[in-house]
Amino acid sequence: MVSKRYHFGMSDDLPPEELAEFLVHLGRAARGEDGGASLTPAQWTALRFFARANRASRTPSAFASFHATTRGTASQTVKSLETKGYLVRRRSDEDRRSVRFELTEAGQQMLDRDPLRHLAESIGRLGAEERRALGRALPALAIDLATARGANAFGTCGDCRHFSARDGGGHCACVSAELTPEEIGQLCASFAAGDDPALRLPEEQKETP
Amino acid sequence: MVSKRYHFGMSDDLPPEELAEFLVHLGRAARGEDGGASLTPAQWTALRFFARANRASRTPSAFASFHATTRGTASQTVKSLETKGYLVRRRSDEDRRSVRFELTEAGQQMLDRDPLRHLAESIGRLGAEERRALGRALPALAIDLATARGANAFGTCGDCRHFSARDGGGHCACVSAELTPEEIGQLCASFAAGDDPALRLPEEQKETP
């Protein structure tokens, strides 16, 4: 037992504090080397965000709330990507204040050099069981932290409370629109963490009385 | 099945890329709010490191390699914690070039306000199975990334190749010293990812021929 406890130590239960430390450590390590392509961490995050967000969410404000920063900072980050030629700006027609950004061809290619792919590859090498556990744990943690911060969590349309599946796609009750299968997997700023028990942490059951 | 796929979407397999994104997102979110105590992220990391590292590793250089930064930067970070009164400097007797740092009482108290505790609490609320899976996956990922970077991974003495268990403690073949149970759980700069199959990622089996 002693040998089990120490020699195979890390396979045993680690205290939550150390797990949390590992998380931030990994997050930091993954951001590191960007292969000379040299975007800043914030710029990489923005590029990924605009690649994965749905139409309505591809705005500076949505990115600001996703990234938990101010609109001013988000605006700068986005502008830098625009001048580098990875995003194109397009004014909205419905609301003339609003702008939407789309990835350019160069932006798409840039994503192939995302330094995060190293971490993704490592994750891909994990056992299926661990990967599935990560898939359960990480979103739940993200939602938990976001709500604790009083912020809105981001999630994909398919996991949203406003979503209902239809054959060959689905329906979003939030904007009253049909969604293509592709759109269902995209990030939405008005995501509402749903009635899905799998996404709730056990202790969270207590509700406003 | 469709309802399973979409309504309970997040409990299904997520692609490694999205898992990686969740990881950095969480890491960033956890660093955020520090409750007005206002240490910088790097300073928090240093404080945690010096709280958890073993005697031989409580040096600026060890922290630099742990944090994947330069010694110069590490020196500054540590100095700032010293002037704030959270660390005390002590010159080594064996090697007069070297300095060691210890947490002060104030430093210990500061750790109680670590913003990371929110993430740790959330992790504590996960199911036991998920926690154990995290405990397996995160260290393996950390080692994988570190070796990919050509750097040395950090780990606890109990998981080190140089460690062998004895009753009431253990022995470190690296420094030829007996370790107390407390020391076994501490971080070591000369950690050698061991012969422990649980810490190896499957694909990693291929060795130098």
Add this chain to the structure above:
DNA sequence: CGGGATAGTTTTGATACGCTACTAGTTCAG
């Protein structure tokens, strides 16, 4: 000794990021 390696510090400079204040467009009340 003397050369070379190693532990640590300092200085300098770039730049990321947040804060505050501002402009412009929208909505709504009266």
Add this chain to the structure above:
DNA sequence: CTGAACTAGTAGCGTATCAAAACTATCCCG
């Protein structure tokens, strides 16, 4: 129709993080 309140986005400024390079002090090995 008009003005107040709100929201989307931008601009400028200051802080402070972080890395690179130059420097000092000590150790070690021949």
